[in-house]
Amino acid sequence: MGLEDQVIGVRRMGRQLLMVLLALVTIFSSSTFVLFASGQLLHPLEVTALNAIRGSLNDPQNYLQNWQGNNPCALNWTGVICDSSSDDGYLRVRELRLMNMSLTGTLAPQLGELNYTIYLNFMWNSITGSIPKEIGKMNYLQILMLSGNRISGPLPDELGFLPNLTKFQLDLNQISGPIPKTFGNLEKVQHFHMNNNSFSGQLPMELYNLSALVHLLLDNNNLSGYLPPEYSRMPKLKIMQLNNNNFNGTQIPDSYANISTLLKLTLRNCKLQGPVPDLSTIPGLYYLDLRSNNLTGSVPTNKLANTITTIDLSNNYLSGPIPSSFSGLPRLQRLSLENNNLNGSVPSTIWQSVNFSAEATLTLDFQNNSLSDISSLLAPPVNVSVRLQGNPVCTSTDALTNLIQFCGTPTTDAESPKISNGSVEGGCKPQSCPGSGGYEYFPAATLPCFCAAPFGVGLRLRSPSISDFRPYRDYFNNYMTGNLSIESYQLLVDSFQWEEGPRLRLQLKLFPPQNETDFNLSETQRIQNMFFNFKITGDNIFGPYDLLNFTLRGNAVIFNPSGKGGGNNASKVGIILGAVSCAIALAVGIVVVWHLKRRSKQQQVSGGRKPTPKIGLKIEGVKEFGFEELEKATSGFNGSTQIGQGGYGKVYKGVLGDGTTVVAIKRARQGSLTSEKEFFTEIELLSRLHHRNLVSLLGYCDEKGEQMLVYEYMPNGSIHDLLCGRHEKAASLGTRLTIALGAAKGILYLHAEADPPIIHRDIKANNILLDSKLTPKVSDFGISRLVPKTTDDETDDGYGSYGESSSAPISTAVKGTPGYVDPEYFRSHKLTEKSDVYSMGIVLLELVSGMQPISHGKNIVREVSLAWETGMMESIVDRRLGPSYPRGCAYRFMGLGLRCSHDDPKARPTMSEVVRELEDLCSSMTSSDGQLEEGDVAGGKWSYGSAPAMRSGNYRGGDSGGGGTLTFVSSASAGGGFPDRGSDLVSGVIPTIRPR
Numbered sequence: 001m002g003l004e005d006q007v008i009g010v011r012r013m014g015r016q017l018l019m020v021l022l023a024l025v026t027i028f029s030s031s032t033f034v035l036f037a038s039g040q041l042l043h044p045l046e047v048t049a050l051n052a053i054r055g056s057l058n059d060p061q062n063y064l065q066n067w068q069g070n071n072p073c074a075l076n077w078t079g080v081i082c083d084s085s086s087d088d089g090y091l092r093v094r095e096l097r098l099m100n101m102s103l104t105g106t107l108a109p110q111l112g113e114l115n116y117t118i119y120l121n122f123m124w125n126s127i128t129g130s131i132p133k134e135i136g137k138m139n140y141l142q143i144l145m146l147s148g149n150r151i152s153g154p155l156p157d158e159l160g161f162l163p164n165l166t167k168f169q170l171d172l173n174q175i176s177g178p179i180p181k182t183f184g185n186l187e188k189v190q191h192f193h194m195n196n197n198s199f200s201g202q203l204p205m206e207l208y209n210l211s212a213l214v215h216l217l218l219d220n221n222n223l224s225g226y227l228p229p230e231y232s233r234m235p236k237l238k239i240m241q242l243n244n245n246n247f248n249g250t251q252i253p254d255s256y257a258n259i260s261t262l263l264k265l266t267l268r269n270c271k272l273q274g275p276v277p278d279l280s281t282i283p284g285l286y287y288l289d290l291r292s293n294n295l296t297g298s299v300p301t302n303k304l305a306n307t308i309t310t311i312d313l314s315n316n317y318l319s320g321p322i323p324s325s326f327s328g329l330p331r332l333q334r335l336s337l338e339n340n341n342l343n344g345s346v347p348s349t350i351w352q353s354v355n356f357s358a359e360a361t362l363t364l365d366f367q368n369n370s371l372s373d374i375s376s377l378l379a380p381p382v383n384v385s386v387r388l389q390g391n392p393v394c395t396s397t398d399a400l401t402n403l404i405q406f407c408g409t410p411t412t413d414a415e416s417p418k419i420s421n422g423s424v425e426g427g428c429k430p431q432s433c434p435g436s437g438g439y440e441y442f443p444a445a446t447l448p449c450f451c452a453a454p455f456g457v458g459l460r461l462r463s464p465s466i467s468d469f470r471p472y473r474d475y476f477n478n479y480m481t482g483n484l485s486i487e488s489y490q491l492l493v494d495s496f497q498w499e500e501g502p503r504l505r506l507q508l509k510l511f512p513p514q515n516e517t518d519f520n521l522s523e524t525q526r527i528q529n530m531f532f533n534f535k536i537t538g539d540n541i542f543g544p545y546d547l548l549n550f551t552l553r554g555n556a557v558i559f560n561p562s563g564k565g566g567g568n569n570a571s572k573v574g575i576i577l578g579a580v581s582c583a584i585a586l587a588v589g590i591v592v593v594w595h596l597k598r599r600s601k602q603q604q605v606s607g608g609r610k611p612t613p614k615i616g617l618k619i620e621g622v623k624e625f626g627f628e629e630l631e632k633a634t635s636g637f638n639g640s641t642q643i644g645q646g647g648y649g650k651v652y653k654g655v656l657g658d659g660t661t662v663v664a665i666k667r668a669r670q671g672s673l674t675s676e677k678e679f680f681t682e683i684e685l686l687s688r689l690h691h692r693n694l695v696s697l698l699g700y701c702d703e704k705g706e707q708m709l710v711y712e713y714m715p716n717g718s719i720h721d722l723l724c725g726r727h728e729k730a731a732s733l734g735t736r737l738t739i740a741l742g743a744a745k746g747i748l749y750l751h752a753e754a755d756p757p758i759i760h761r762d763i764k765a766n767n768i769l770l771d772s773k774l775t776p777k778v779s780d781f782g783i784s785r786l787v788p789k790t791t792d793d794e795t796d797d798g799y800g801s802y803g804e805s806s807s808a809p810i811s812t813a814v815k816g817t818p819g820y821v822d823p824e825y826f827r828s829h830k831l832t833e834k835s836d837v838y839s840m841g842i843v844l845l846e847l848v849s850g851m852q853p854i855s856h857g858k859n860i861v862r863e864v865s866l867a868w869e870t871g872m873m874e875s876i877v878d879r880r881l882g883p884s885y886p887r888g889c890a891y892r893f894m895g896l897g898l899r900c901s902h903d904d905p906k907a908r909p910t911m912s913e914v915v916r917e918l919e920d921l922c923s924s925m926t927s928s929d930g931q932l933e934e935g936d937v938a939g940g941k942w943s944y945g946s947a948p949a950m951r952s953g954n955y956r957g958g959d960s961g962g963g964g965t966l967t968f969v970s971s972a973s974a975g976g977g978f979p980d981r982g983s984d985l986v987s988g989v990i991p992t993i994r995p996r
Contacts, residue, residue, distance in 0.1 A: 042073050042082060043090040049113035050080065050093070056108040057127070063101040092116035097532065099145070100124035100549065107151075112137040119533070121145040123169075124548070131175075133158040143167040143534070147193070147546065150174055157182045167534065169193040171217065176200065179218075184209040191544060193462065195241070196220040208233045215544050217463060219243035219266070219501070227267075229253035236261055239463050239543060243268040243289070252277050252290075263540050264465050268292055268312070276313060278302050286465035286540065291315050291336065299337070301325050310467040312336040314365065319343070322366070326350050333360070334467045338367040338387070346393070348376035351384045359470040360879070366391065374406075438552070439517065452517045454509040455524065456494070457531065458548030461504040465541050469496055469504060472541060474852055475724055480508070482645050483536045484527055487513065489818045489854055505548070514818060524552070537639070622687050623699035623710075629657060630665055630701055630708055637667065643717075646766075648678060648782060653713060662713040663698060667706065678782025679707045685781045689754060693746030695769055695779040714777065716770035719743075719843065723765065723850055723878075733885050734925045735774060736847040737893065741918040742776040743768045747840060748911040750778075751833045757787040759810070759831055763839035764820045764853075765846050783815045785831060819853025819860070824905050834905035840914065841900025848893045850878030861901045868898060889921055896921075 042050075047070055054067045069075055073082035073091045081095040093114050103125040111120070112134025118141060127149040135144070136158025142165060151173040159168075160182025168189050176198040183192075184206030192210070195217045202225030203218070213234050223245040231240070232255035240259075243266050251274035252267065262282050266289040273294045279285060280302035288304070289312045298320035299313065308329055314336040321344035326335055328349075335350065351362060361383050368390035380386055386406045388394050394407035433439040433451035441451060466472060473493055481488045492509040499505055510527065512519045519527075530536060531547045538544070633654030634641045644651035649668040656663060668679055679700075686697035701708040716722070719739060750758040760781065767780040787810065809830035814821065820842050822835035842853050842860060851860045867876035873891050881890065896917050902908050909917070 041071055041090060043088070043092060045113050046093050047072060049108075049110040050077070052110035053096075053108045057103050057105040059101070059103060061102045063103075064098075095119040095121075097121045098125070099547075103127060105129075107132055107135075107146075109134040111135055114138060116140050118142045118164075119145075121532075122149065123546075124148040126150055128152065130154070131156060131159070131170075135159060136161050139163060141165055143169075145169045146173065148172045152176065154178070155180055159183070160185045162186065163188070165189050166212075167191045167193075171195045171197065173197050178202070179204055179207075181206045183207060186210060188212050190214045190236075193217045193544070194221070198222055200224065202226070203228055205230050207231065211235055213237055214538070215239045215241075215463065217241045218245070221245055224248065226250045227253055227256075229255040232256055232258045234259070238262060238540070239264045241266045241463055242270060245270050247272055249273055251275075257281050263287065264463060264543070265289070266463075276300055276318070280304055284540070286310070286331075287467075288312065299323055299342075304329065306330055309333045309465060314338045314340070316340055321345070322347060322371075324349060327352075332362060333471075334363045334365075336363075336365045337369065338365045340369055342366070342369040342371060344371065346371055346374040346386075346388065348374060348380075351380045351386070352376070359473075361385070361468055361470075363387075372396075452511050453519075454492070454511045455519065456549070456551035457508040457510060458551075459506045459508065459531075460499070460546040460548055461506065461542050461544075462546060463501070463543040464504050465543060467502070469498075474855055476542065477855075478720075478724070479539055479542065480536070484510075484530060485645055486510070486527075487818065488852075489514070622683070622697055625699050625701045625708070625710060627701055627704045627706055630654060630710070632657070633663070634665060648780075654710075664711045664713045666709045666711065668708065679709065681784060682709055682781050685758060685784055689750070689758075689781075691746055691749045691753075692775065693742045693777055694749065695777040711779070712771075714769035714779075715772050716774055718766050718770065719768045719776070719847070720765035722770065722774075723846060733848075733881050733890055733893075734922070737889070737918060737922050737925060739768075739770070739774060739776045740844055740847055740893075741915065741922055743778060743843065744840060744911060744915045744918055746776070746778040747836055748915050750784075751836070751911050757833070759785045759787055759833055760836050760839075761785060761831065762816050762820070763836050763843065764817050765843055766817075768843065785810060785812065787833070822905070823903055832905060833911065834908050837900050837908045837911060837914065838902075838905075840911070841897045841902075841908070844893065844897030844900060848878065848890055848897060849876050850880060851876075861898070864894060865898060868894065886925065889925055892917075892921055 050067070050072055054064060057064070059065070063078055066075065067077050072080045072093075079097040079099075079101075080093055081097065082091040083094045084091055094117060096114065096117060096119065099121050100123065103122070105127060106129030107122070107127060109132040111132060114120075115138065117138055120135075120138070120141060120143065123145045125148070127146075129151065130153030131146070131151060133156035135141070136156060139162070141162050144159075144162075144165060144167065147169050149172075151170070152175060154177030155170075155175060157180045160180050165186055166188050168186070168191060171193050172195075174197065175194075178201035179194070179199055181204045184204060187210070189210055190212050192207075192213060192215065196219070199218065199221040200223065203223055205228045207213075207216075208228065208230035211234070214236050215238060216231075216234075217239065219241045220243065223242070224247065227242075227247055227250055231237070232253065237259055238261055240256075240262065241264065248271040250270075250272055252272060254277055256262070256265065257277055257279050258281070260281075260283060263284060264287040265279070265285070266287065268289045269292040271294065272290070273296070275297040276290060276295055276299060278300045279288065280300065283305055284307050285305045286307050287310045288308065289310065291312045292315040295313070295316040295318060297318065299318055299322065301323040303325040304311070306329060309331050310333055311326070312334065315338070318337070318340040319342065322337065322342055324347050326332070327347060332350075346366060350364060363385045365387045367387050371388065371391040371393050373393050373396070374388075388406040389408075433441055438453045438455075439451045440454065469476075476493065477488050477491050481491050484491075490511045490513065492511070493506060494509045495507045497505045510519075512523075528550060531550075536545070631637060633656055634652040637650075637652055641652045641654065642650055643653045643664065649666060652665045652667065654663050654665050655661065679702075683697065683700055686694070690696075695714070696712045697709060698712060699710040701710070722739070747760060747763065750760055758781075760778065761783045762780055763778070767778065769777050769779050771777065809828075809832045811829055812831050814826050814829060816822075816825075816839070820839040822838040825831055825835045825838075845860050845864050846852065849860065849864060851858075851863065853860050864876055867873055873894060874887070876894070877885070877887075877890050896909075896914065900908055900914060
């Protein structure tokens, strides 16, 4: 076909296309008019119901002033969220959010007309009257939230016939009468929160039918009768909280020891009698509170689960000794046995066998018993508070001098009500922020610090499984930011306070991403909806939560977005579409004609070849997966298979079609150009990198608008997970050194063996994964950079050594994770291998200290450096290493981390030097006691270096043993540089990291 014929063909196609588009515009405009005239309005019955609901409420703050007219969805009535749930062409009310608006009045029976509503929220108002039985007709209702009102009267039986109800929350009202037996029909209910009411009568035995129930909260009522033993049949029950009821004369059923899923059992002040049940068979029990009952007998001697944080058996009639089974409980925070008849000795092993993290505490309250002595007068650590007032041991003349700290007036162990990130802790110079708009100083950001406008979120943890929040702040940060898909530095726990229950009130601040001063509207709404719709997944430690408030810029408290989702704007959209449809069609026609002409020219140039697909990779060992195959492997990307989440997207655990191959599938967020670039980079790099300390890429998927990477599955998570205490081996310094060595070898392979070399650019604890044998594997190469090799005489910057490639710095935009980014790279935008060394240094400091890079305004390098310079290294070592860890190895490990994270890249070692030093450390762990030698430590004169030759020396101060012999580095290496090891270099380092 000639050029003229092709042009004629294109013109003919363009005319035909425009005719088709014109017809579509006519049809579209007509259908839009019909849509607006009769289709996308709220159903008339629901309009009438909403007007009746408004008529029964008083609105002193005028939150509902826009509830006018006959089209709630189009006019965005406050709190009304619509969508097209029905097949009759009408919109339906999907959610009704009227939370915390100071509303009074009553609930209208017409609520029952909202047949398609799934979410009904009237929390934190002052509504009175009773709950209408008509709500029982709302067959689609999933979440019923009426907490914090003044609702009274009995519960209607009809509520027990809501077939889809999952969250039933009526607490903090004045509801009376019995709990209806019909509630045993709520097969899907997971949350049964009815505490702080006036319920009376017997607990219905029928509730054992609630096969999906997770949380049973009925504390602070007037319930009586007995505790139904049948409740042990609930297969998913995690929390049973029945405090402050009147089960007079009732014993705790022995069958409750069979609730294998139970995390928390609180039966405080219920007038219970009989013995304390043996609950040692419950594998994951965190919290046990049987305080202020009439329990008798001895304390069970079987050891409770290692997860236990709180045991409260105080104010009973227990007798006998304190069993030794309370020793060796690694997470124990509080043991309360006061006001009983216990006798014998206080076992000091309770605190001697506990490894404390920096902020962990242990309160042992044994007041007012008959305890005669203590098994050891060895003073407990500062983290431990022992209370012995009111025991014979405190009147013993011989012991009084040694026990004065136990027998004096007890000090309070209440937590500080406020935690705040000040600019002093953050290490950044304070700066003035705009006086309006809600801007404030952002100390957790990486340098330079700046002003940003956060928004506040008020939460109340309804039944946490801990009694001390401080050691779990970092865990909470990771839990919350992971759910919200934000970075850890964006969340600040601004304050926390314990309330009666005990419940924990938290005030959070969420900051926008680095270098952005504000959240955009869509991100604000996304995060709000996560909280509103309870999309924050459950956690065993923190339990269920209440949303108290949102505080946006200008201190405006927002509880309900005015219907920005669903079908609220459908009618407006219909009008607008009718007006712009012609313009859109014309634009589309022009684009298509232009595309056809461009394609014709491309075909002339290429001889009619088809364009190359996005991925033309055919790589040995890397498979191209279909979307359906990965969807099936993850059960439709079910939330239960999700094992991680980050800025790139979500990570799922999957099982391939062969039924045996377990994989990790990283699924990119759709529409992200950054993710697309990282997707191709990862495939390009990992397809040609093979090393036992690099994660293996098994394949990818690039279809249906999806981009996914398939890796080998790493069952032990990451170094970050290990440091969060998810592995028993986390207490071993040897394990941590071995992990550090393997990771360093993987990075050295990238720097020295890859051709061309590679700078990872995002080394961090979360990107070093652990297989079933805790073998570390470096992962996530999405922002890595290739580095052309140069000869040593081309660049004499001191970066190259021991055969490792030496490269000129690369000028590039700064990328990486806050806290791990090389400050020189941040300032100069010059990337070198030493940038990876810096990041690895942070990981080493994490491994030895247990700290995070940035936590509550504290920088790990600054904190460890201060401890080093003052000779207080022991104070910074992770307490989970135990009291007998080899201090010499730990301090050399710490010194190596500080040298790697030196501000000056030239003062940092190369990765080959890091590997060699770690090999030496691992060797000393296995061949000796791991102590350093030579020199006097008094005065804190330590260097960051290491020495192969070791000499004996005396250590004065700092050792818990009160002195003795310790070893440390030779003064020849002082000043931060590695000594010239010359021929002493261990041979064969590079061969140990050859591709497998």
